[in-house]
Amino acid sequence: MQALLAFRGFQLVAAMITVSELxxxxxxxxxxxxxxxxxxxxxxxxxxxxxxxxxxSRCGNGHARWLLTECAEQYALPPKISKExxxxxxxxxxxxxx
Numbered sequence: 857m858q859a860l861l862a863f864r865g866f867q868l869v870a871a872m873i874t875v876s877e878l879x880x881x882x883x884x885x886x887x888x889x890x891x892x893x894x895x896x897x898x899x900x901x902x903x904x905x906x907x908x909x910x911x912x913s914r915c916g917n918g919h920a921r922w923l924l925t926e927c928a929e930q931y932a933l934p935p936k937i938s939k940e941x942x943x944x945x946x947x948x949x950x951x952x953x954x
Contacts, residue, residue, distance in 0.1 A: 857871045857872060857875050858944075858948070859948060860874055860875070861944045862941075862944055862945040862948040863927070864930045864931065864935075864937070864941060865926075865927035865928065865929065865930030865931070866927050870923055870926075870927055873919075873920075873923055874920060874923060874924065877917055877919055877920035877923070878890075878893075878917075878920060892916065893916050893917060894916050894917055894920055894921045894924065895912060895913050895914045895915045895916030895917070895918070895921050896912050896913075896916075896921060897912065897913055898910060898911065898912060898913070899911060899912070899913050
């Protein structure tokens with residue numbers, strides 16, 4: 857939960873709900889499995905040599921998908937790290953995805 861709080865858009869309640877909806881994150885062997893669980897993979901219609909990829913499938917945990925997309929909207933805004941977010945990021949491993 858502490859790692860989620862280091863991201864912009866996540867507050868205490870959003871991080872708690874995400875952790876409770878996903879459970880143990882290590883049960884997903886590959887990130888693709890997590891995205892499938894959340895319904896964030898594209899729909900594919902294929903027939904012979906023709907392949908068409910559509911939008912997201914929306915099959916899976918809708919509550920967690922909604923919460924993650926709401927939190928991700930903060931990344932559409934100009935980057936700004938508040939004092940509180942900087943405090944929450946202290947002690948977290950450095951990543952380039954923040």
